[in-house]
Amino acid sequence: MIRTEGLTKVFTVGFRGRKVRALEGLTLEVKRGEIFGFLGPNGAGKTTTIKILTGLLYPTEGRAWIMGREIGDVSVKERMGFLPENPSFYEYLTGLEFLNFYGQLLKIPYDERLHRIGELFSLVGLEGAEELQLRRYSKGMIQRIGIAQALLNNPEVVILDEPMSGLDPLGRKEIRDLILRLRDEGKTVFFSTHILSDVEMICDRVAILVKGRLKAVGPLDELLGGYVKSIEVTVRDPGGVFEEVKDLAERVIRREDLLLISLKDEETVERVIEVVRERKGRIHSIVPQRLSLEEYFVKMQEEG
Amino acid sequence: MRELAIAFNTFRECIRDRILYNLLIFAILIIGLSGILSTLSIGEQVRIILNIGLAAIEIFGVMMAIFLGIGLVYKEIDRRTIYTILSKPIKRYQFLVGKFSGLLFTLLVNLIIMTAGLVGVVYLMGWHVNSTFFYCLWLIFMEFVLITSLALLFSCFSTPTLSAIFTLSFFVIGHLTEDIKFFGSRSENPFLQKASTILYYILPNLENFNIKALVIDTIVRGLYFEDVSAGVGLKLILFSTLYGLFYTAIIFLLAVIIFEKRDFK
């Protein structure tokens, strides 16, 4: 659905012409019907990528295709929707005037347009704000009408740049639900975020971008699963286990006869299990502690 | 017609802009004042009204063209409204066509309002205008078109302040090209001579759009255009119109080239 090949963007800044390499050879493929999370810390190059895909920036190198057509082909945009980062719209228009204007740009016939606009106002939860000028909209409302304009043409591909930013937890959840709903309608959703919890529940696959370079692509579990920070084992200790494991573990917390043991790898887990068996203790749980996305980013950045 | 949607929105944006109202109110005030002023003089009162009135229409119209034109594209980029507009199936040049024609339509409406004011004052003073009056207004509008294209061009890459300065200087110099050539030819300095000749040939001569004096004369003397400007008449209008469109096309093309190439960061 979306394919990029070696996308590179170099910005030239200031009078000296200093070069900033915002994106380095991004090659990526988003499949039809999937929710694809584009993850990366601030400044990773997510917005740059999205602006190239939507034709706002020209890539320094590389090419990209949406629905099989090279970007720059305007006809792609008839079946695509886009919400920019921190969107901002014509503040002198009312919500209704705004969507009507964009509906005209999409050449949606009058009756259908009005019907669709009505639907969208309720879909994004903006009923009653139709006649209000956009300058009176709150940030959350702007985000919502931004999503509405992206969905006007019932697009096959939806590209959202940080769609949850600036929203409260409830708003974030609503956007998550909306994205799931779009997938159920068979749309492909490509969205960027720097917050893990935004993608954890809903993404089929994610790509992780750090400093303009693609670090990993795949289902989130697989990506972070490879980076287990520690394994926490909870054990009931009838006596003697604590003394034997305390040197194997990174950390042991004892509360009455319960031990919470943090271990570095699976080998030591095996050793601990043996000890517990010998001492007739009971194992309550074994939980691998995955890296959080933030820790993952830091690790990636350390690795360069 | 996607351009039409953009044009209509531009018109809506302009008429919701306070700058436009201020300029329009000022223009109408001055036109009204010209009627009062004329009563203080003896003799050709209508000459005074038309002198002041047509000058006001031209100056205020040009100011509208400049002050609305310099924000035409700049504001869309600055306020990031361009991001979603260009994500709709519209080509960049179509966007420019829409913005341009939207402002031209705004200017046309304002020209009509100001003209109605002037015709009203002339009528109140017991005179009436003739057809040449409308030729004159047509050429004033051609000047608006040219100035608007220039403001639009600057608006594609420059800040409003700089664009205003550039466009305003262009307007002033455009009315002085004859003088520049004259002074250049009298200069001893060969560089100044060259420079003034080049300027003379590159810059449009905005005096080509100025037939005010001629027209006022016909009205005051109750004549028709063809009588006064024997052998020129409509040909002059046609020439000036083509002249204006030629420059406008070149400037607009430049704007399109710049706008097509640029990144929206």
Ligand SMILES: Nc1ncnc2c1ncn2[C@@H]1O[C@H](COP(=O)(O)OP(=O)(O)O)[C@@H](O)[C@H]1O
């Ligand atoms: N217009 C610009 N000029 C220069 N550098 C830029 C520009 N836009 C973005 N950058 C740089 O490119 C990098 C990627 O930015 P961006 O794509 O906005 O990241 P993200 O959206 O992932 O936070 C950053 O280092 C940023 O400073």
Ligand SMILES: [Mg+2]
């Ligand atoms: Mg960003």
